[in-house]
Amino acid sequence: MSFRDDVASFLATTPRPEGLHDYGPTPASSDVAAGRRWQRTLAEHGYACLHWPREHGGSDASVADQAAFAEECARAGVPRQLSMVGPDLVGPVLMGFGSRTQQDLHLPRIRDGRDLWCQLFSEPGAGSDLAAVTTRAIRQPDGSWRIRGQKVWTSAADSADLGLLLARSGGPGPGGLSVFVVPMANQGITVRPLRQMDGESKFNEVFLDDVVLHADQVVGTPGAGWQVAKATLGRERLSLGANAVGMFESIAELETAAAEHGRLDDSLRDEIVKAWIRVWLMRVTWERAIEEETDPSGATFSVLKLLTSETYRDIADLGGAALGPAALEEEQPLVKRMLVGHAQTILGGTSEIQRTILAERILGLPRAPR
Incomplete structure (x- = not known):
């Protein structure tokens, strides 16, 4: 029996959470509860984060097997995971650049759906050109960071537990950027959903007004944000x-x-x-x-x-x-x-x-x- 056959059989026989449907790469707020339960089911049966290394709970799946899984999920009318951002973007970034503490804290919670992530990259004046990001990360005397700025087109920000933030910690250009882990419940964060013309509100504006982050919430090293950001693309x-x-x-x-x-x-x-x-x-x-x-x-x-x-x-x-x-x-x-x-x-x-x-x-x- 091929991997594709195994996936098709699993999808045909496994009970689905009430209200689950194929909502695409990002859940609307009304999809999150069912999406979390579905992610937990995928994790329990070994179908969560297939591309991750086995040491982090994945399967070291080939690109072909990942693609087959995605296609069979689409054919069955279910999402292949809770959200694209956590498993596909944040997970590999933390494995490549994050500390061991960050990996141990966040990766298991991404895999089983306990944490939903958003990506705080695009800004009103820096959508396609991320090197022009202006959100400021100002280092404080005690080593913490104070964040000031605005993000836009942030998928699932109104439901996310955590965000991956790209901010300017230094001078102009790619070399002045850093990436941070941001708890979305932090004081100073305001999320404003954007109503789309199809009636949904999957995108959001996010305002960061003197949001305080600890030194251990930097991903990689300060100033290495461009390398981290590029690793999330594609x-x-x-x-x-x-x-x-x-x-x-x-x-x-x-x-x-x-x-x-x-x-x-x-x-x-x-x-x-x-x-x-x-x-x-x-x-x-x-x-x-x-x-x-x-x-x-x-x-x-x-x-x-x-x-x-x-x-x-x-x-x-x-x-x-x-x-x-x-x-x-x-x-x-x-x-x-x-x-x-x-x-x-x-x-x-x-x-x-x-x-x-x-x-x-x-x-x-x-x-x-x-």
């Missing part, structure tokens, strides 16, 4: 191919909706076929990336991120053609997919950034003026 791309499952479902939904609304003419049918072909090409690219690349920040995964984002966007736009005037009715199942479709070309690295990476690092074209 991990989510291991599961990009799992998006094909949801995209095929979306195509089937919009074809059915178009027929119901009398809009499935030859022109729209041609566009649906083209979208179906693009999803298959995306999935094949994903499989090739898994075979060729062990580093999820590699070039093939940048191609995959670009393909996935823009295919998702274009399928969402087809929903408008399928529904016509009915797209204005909020109760239509396709409407939510349509509303969030264009966000895919922004989150996780914009399409423009992916093209710049490919142009400069793969094609060797001259760097854009800075």
